[in-house]
Amino acid sequence: xxxxxxHKLLRLSIPFALLAALVCLSGCFREMPSEKPPIHLNPxxxxxxxxxxxxxxxFFADRSAMxxxxxxxxxADQIDEDPAFFxxxxxxxxxxxxxxxxxxxxxxxxxRERFNIYCSPCxxxxxxxxxxxxxxxxxxxxxxxxDRIRVLSDGHIFDxxxxxxRNMPAYRHQIPPEDRWAIVNYLHALQRxxxxxxxxxxxxxxxxxx
Ligand code: HEC
Numbered sequence: 001x002x003x004x005x006x007h008k009l010l011r012l013s014i015p016f017a018l019l020a021a022l023v024c025l026s027g028c029f030r031e032m033p034s035e036k037p038p039i040h041l042n043p044x045x046x047x048x049x050x051x052x053x054x055x056x057x058x059f060f061a062d063r064s065a066m067x068x069x070x071x072x073x074x075x076a077d078q079i080d081e082d083p084a085f086f087x088x089x090x091x092x093x094x095x096x097x098x099x100x101x102x103x104x105x106x107x108x109x110x111x112r113e114r115f116n117i118y119c120s121p122c123x124x125x126x127x128x129x130x131x132x133x134x135x136x137x138x139x140x141x142x143x144x145x146x147d148r149i150r151v152l153s154d155g156h157i158f159d160x161x162x163x164x165x166r167n168m169p170a171y172r173h174q175i176p177p178e179d180r181w182a183i184v185n186y187l188h189a190l191q192r193x194x195x196x197x198x199x200x201x202x203x204x205x206x207x208x209x210x
Contacts, residue, residue: 086177088158095155101181111186114179118171127190139167144187145194157184 040046051057051065060067084090085100101107122131127144134140142149161180164170175183192200201209 084155085181088155088162090155095153095159097153097155099154099158099181099184101178101185103185107182108186108189110179111182111184111189114175115183115186115190118175119183122168126194127187141168145191150191150195154181154184157187 053066055065056063057065082100084096088095090096116125119127120131122129122133122138122141123144124130124134129141129143131138131141158180160168161175161183162170162172171180198206198209
């Protein structure tokens with residue numbers, strides 16, 4: 001009696017062993033390179049009807065699958081309600097004298113961070129025009145502490161960042177408008193740091209200056 005059960009078990013286990021061996025082996029074949037496309041047992045949503053850019057469509061009257069935005073559509077981050085804020089130039093065509101961005105500690109910190117990232121490679125962290133690019137042969141920019149630069153209007157500096165000037169490239173795509181104004185504000189702090197007078201120092205601290 002016991003003998004037959006053993007026998008039965010053995011007979012059952014052979015196909016199982018074969019199956020297990022096959023499964024293990026199939027793992028080996030997976031990594032083998034093949035010219036043929038893989039067999040897709042479960043296509044999920046890999047293949048689905050869709051229009052590709054520039055393709056034709058029988059559905060729309062103009063036979064193009066691509067749709068035009070609704071007339072007057074403006075990207076959310078480019079609502080140009082205040083041209084002076086976005087160009088630095090007022091309605092009379094003059095550059096604005098003062099940055100419209102209020103000078104706060106937060107905006108100055110932001111301006112310093114952006115200046116150090118985008119401007120210091122050429123102008124140097126202190127704005128002396130001795131950035132790393134210059135030591136590698138880039139056209140040396142003027143010191144931002146030159147008398148000529150110190151009297152430039154805020155709108156002009158904004159325009160220089162936006163559109164570049166002569167040998168300086170434009171940064172409109174890298175630096176959004178608000179950050180450009182933050183840099184302009186910080187630039188004045190930087191300029192002041194190099195042109196400080198006794199009056200800039202609190203009276204009680206003047207004694208410590210030699
Ligand atoms: C790739 C190098 C480079 C970078 C980066 C750069 N500049 Fe300049 N910048 C120059 C050069 C060169 C000049 C001189 C342009 C000329 O007169 O030919 C200049 C000139 C200027 C001037 C004087 C403009 C005038 O009217 O004469 C200002 C202001 C200025 N840069 C500000 C900035 C600010 C702010 C940034 C950062 C947003 C910046 N620059 C980034 C190279 C650079």
